[in-house]
Amino acid sequence: MRFRDKRVLVTGSTRGIGRATAQAFAAEGGRVAVHGTRVDAAETVAREVGAVAGFGFDLATAAGCEGLVASAVKLLGGLDILVNNAGIWYSARTENFDEAAYDRMMDVNVKSVFFCTKAALPELRRNAGNIVNLASESGVMGQYGAVVYCATKAAILNMTRAMALEYAPQVRVNCVSPGTVDTDMVRLDIARADDPEARLAAMTDYAPLRRMAKPEEIAAGILYLASPDAAYITGTSLSIDGGTTAGH
Numbered sequence: 001m002r003f004r005d006k007r008v009l010v011t012g013s014t015r016g017i018g019r020a021t022a023q024a025f026a027a028e029g030g031r032v033a034v035h036g037t038r039v040d041a042a043e044t045v046a047r048e049v050g051a052v053a054g055f056g057f058d059l060a061t062a063a064g065c066e067g068l069v070a071s072a073v074k075l076l077g078g079l080d081i082l083v084n085n086a087g088i089w090y091s092a093r094t095e096n097f098d099e100a101a102y103d104r105m106m107d108v109n110v111k112s113v114f115f116c117t118k119a120a121l122p123e124l125r126r127n128a129g130n131i132v133n134l135a136s137e138s139g140v141m142g143q144y145g146a147v148v149y150c151a152t153k154a155a156i157l158n159m160t161r162a163m164a165l166e167y168a169p170q171v172r173v174n175c176v177s178p179g180t181v182d183t184d185m186v187r188l189d190i191a192r193a194d195d196p197e198a199r200l201a202a203m204t205d206y207a208p209l210r211r212m213a214k215p216e217e218i219a220a221g222i223l224y225l226a227s228p229d230a231a232y233i234t235g236t237s238l239s240i241d242g243g244t245t246a247g248h
């Protein structure tokens, strides 16, 4: 019960890593707000994982981020922990990636982290709260067919450091950097591949630990960084990648 009565907002928590994170916080006593692009899905998941409320906002705009944070703060009666998890990924070579796709990925992955954080900052400062961002192994190494996604995750990694400096000593800011995690994001990519079986095998064999991560394994790292056990940790990234970034 490390999070008894802590007020927690997890963006993009209708499925995958976000959902597992919302569930884990709720299981340890947190008062959690679930969020997704659709309010009906968010409310359903909130009921399923023992969260207090579900909200639907598109976080590609500053107004969406401000709306979400204001709604969550109002309903939870404040905010102690913000997990900036919402994000999109798909693989497409540069010649197939147009301006609209570029803007959308930058807005959902990077702009949302900045504006959700900006909106939550007064509350987090007041409550000595903390933030956990979702970066990726793709933030520290290149990934074929994912030029823009790699740029967004590198941005989150270094935003985490700069935020940690600016918000200290009241607010800690860290990120987790997952490897391949078995979620819809990855399963959709596998389904779209020319040879889905080969793509699945490649993704499974890629990590030295020879499997994808489970969403719960990423949630465990997020909860650790958000917990009092990590009270002296800020501005860092926790790799949860089965060894992919350890070297070859």
Ligand SMILES: NC(=O)c1ccc[n+]([C@@H]2O[C@H](COP(=O)([O-])OP(=O)(O)OC[C@H]3O[C@@H](n4cnc5c(N)ncnc54)[C@H](O)[C@@H]3O)[C@@H](O)[C@H]2O)c1
Pocket (backbone or CB within 6 Å): 011, 012, 013, 014, 015, 016, 017, 018, 035, 036, 037, 038, 057, 058, 059, 060, 085, 086, 087, 088, 089, 108, 134, 135, 136, 137, 177, 178, 179, 180, 181, 182, 183, 184, 185, 186
């Ligand atoms: N799955 C992986 O292998 C992996 C690896 C490294 C990092 N990550 C990162 O972890 C995070 C979660 O990934 P996942 O695999 O659970 O993804 P997912 O696709 O399963 O879930 C993404 C969530 O983000 C929300 N979302 C998407 N677009 C949104 C928008 N415009 N506005 C608001 N919410 C939006 C969705 O509603 C959903 O709840 C992402 O930031 C992703 O980049 C994932």
